[in-house]
Amino acid sequence: MTRDISVELQNVDKIYDVAKVVDGVNLSINKGEVLVLIGPSGCGKTTTLKMINQLIPHTSGKILVNGEDVTKLDPVELRRSIGYVIQYIGLLPHLTIEENITFVLQLTKRPRKEQHEKALELVEKVGLPEEFLKRFPRELSGGQQQRVGVARALAGDPAILLMDEPFGAVDPLTREQLQNELLRLQEAIQKTIVFVTHDMQEAFKIGNRIGIMKEGKLVAMGSSMEIIKTEDEFVQNFIGRGALFDVLDNIPVTRVLKKDVPTVREGDFLNRNADLNGWENVFVLDNKGVCHGYVPLENLDSSGKITSDKLLSLSGSCPPDLSIKKAVEEMLYGGRTWIPVADSNDIFQGIVTFDSCANLLSEEGGK
Numbered sequence: 001m002t003r004d005i006s007v008e009l010q011n012v013d014k015i016y017d018v019a020k021v022v023d024g025v026n027l028s029i030n031k032g033e034v035l036v037l038i039g040p041s042g043c044g045k046t047t048t049l050k051m052i053n054q055l056i057p058h059t060s061g062k063i064l065v066n067g068e069d070v071t072k073l074d075p076v077e078l079r080r081s082i083g084y085v086i087q088y089i090g091l092l093p094h095l096t097i098e099e100n101i102t103f104v105l106q107l108t109k110r111p112r113k114e115q116h117e118k119a120l121e122l123v124e125k126v127g128l129p130e131e132f133l134k135r136f137p138r139e140l141s142g143g144q145q146q147r148v149g150v151a152r153a154l155a156g157d158p159a160i161l162l163m164d165e166p167f168g169a170v171d172p173l174t175r176e177q178l179q180n181e182l183l184r185l186q187e188a189i190q191k192t193i194v195f196v197t198h199d200m201q202e203a204f205k206i207g208n209r210i211g212i213m214k215e216g217k218l219v220a221m222g223s224s225m226e227i228i229k230t231e232d233e234f235v236q237n238f239i240g241r242g243a244l245f246d247v248l249d250n251i252p253v254t255r256v257l258k259k260d261v262p263t264v265r266e267g268d269f270l271n272r273n274a275d276l277n278g279w280e281n282v283f284v285l286d287n288k289g290v291c292h293g294y295v296p297l298e299n300l301d302s303s304g305k306i307t308s309d310k311l312l313s314l315s316g317s318c319p320p321d322l323s324i325k326k327a328v329e330e331m332l333y334g335g336r337t338w339i340p341v342a343d344s345n346d347i348f349q350g351i352v353t354f355d356s357c358a359n360l361l362s363e364e365g366g367k
């Protein structure tokens, strides 16, 4: 077992009476990874999740958390060391938001000052105003309560977070906000997250890897790209047509950015017969690296001088974090085969071509 694996399930079964509700599951979850489990209702997602922190004991097989067999650990300690977020968050109604967030710290008798500082830090991290700490759960919207739930799960600073349809009960707009906030938060905190959902789009957006379950078995596992390329009929039906566009909506254009396009400065000379590695256009940058247009090689006169009258307009550029789906839409609507990419300071990064987007599908790998 390598040090990078955070949670490992080895041939794990859960049997109720005679029903095998989790059936021979093998799973390795890397440190800092978001692993999403998805599948039809009753396929065993919640059971799998709850076996990790032993809220449900497994029948056979082995579950390791940081290399340690969970059955050999103190169950209370184990649960405290793993954050847990559920759909109806279950905040305690008679406690303030601050008391709810610091509940675990109270149990472990941390000093009051430390508890308050932690509450302040976490309420800010999950995007809520400080004043909310004094409120009661009933004074918050569903989405806000969900954020408190995430803050509460993070209070003990667990390395692992289990999230069971945490955003399942909120409206689509709030859900999108919560997803974005989780992604932003995860960039800073780098927890190991096992995230259960019903929503394929959410899985593509949140997951570094996605595991699809069916009748207790893990039937597919991989990056978004690997999942949509899975040939299994059940998997294909489950993810549905159009999944490709959801995946492409979550991959930034930087994945297919062509950085090796030829660039020159205005006033430079370029032989119109120059070999530009197959490129037909040359991009004209100023001293700061801002692109002011491009010149097709064939438009150069015999002097080869790059002058402003030869520049063709870029007709707009896109930011590096634009999704491939949106870039393809821009190209289709604009009748273009490529778009330049510039950062927030307008510095030229390269171009994205229609072909490079299309080729992504035949490549290996995912997010």
Ligand SMILES: Nc1ncnc2c1ncn2[C@@H]1O[C@H](COP(=O)(O)OP(=O)(O)OP(=O)(O)O)[C@@H](O)[C@H]1O
Binding pocket: 016, 021, 039, 040, 041, 042, 043, 044, 045, 046, 047, 048, 198
């Ligand atoms: N205590 C129990 N006794 C017997 N069967 C159970 C028990 N708990 C769960 N099950 C069964 O185990 C199976 C898996 O349940 P689980 O809650 O893990 O499904 P799930 O994938 O999380 O479903 P959902 O998407 O609806 O939340 C279901 O068929 C369920 O009926």
Ligand SMILES: [Mg+2]
Binding pocket: 045, 046, 047, 164
């Ligand atoms: Mg469930």
